[in-house]
Amino acid sequence: AEMWETINQQYWSIRADETRIRLEEQPEEFYAGLLNFSMLFQGQTDQTLPHSQRWHFVQLAKSLERVDMT
Numbered sequence: 247a248e249m250w251e252t253i254n255q256q257y258w259s260i261r262a263d264e265t266r267i268r269l270e271e272q273p274e275e276f277y278a279g280l281l282n283f284s285m286l287f288q289g290q291t292d293q294t295l296p297h298s299q300r301w302h303f304v305q306l307a308k309s310l311e312r313v314d315m316t
């Protein structure tokens with residue numbers, strides 16, 4: 247439940263009316279917020295999901311993204 251609440255909160259934050267203005271005026275702050283969300287979600291995933299097939303799938307996706315970026 248915590249993971250979905252975090253995703254929902256971030257979704258509505260991005261969909262807010264003032265988001266475009268915030269992005270144009272302070273892009274560093276906007277992207278820092280996205281980075282913080284990403285780290286929070288990753289930590290919640292590691293702590294709340296049982297280390298079963300779903301957790302391994304998330305780890306695989308994270309590893310594939312890292313490989314793609316190198």
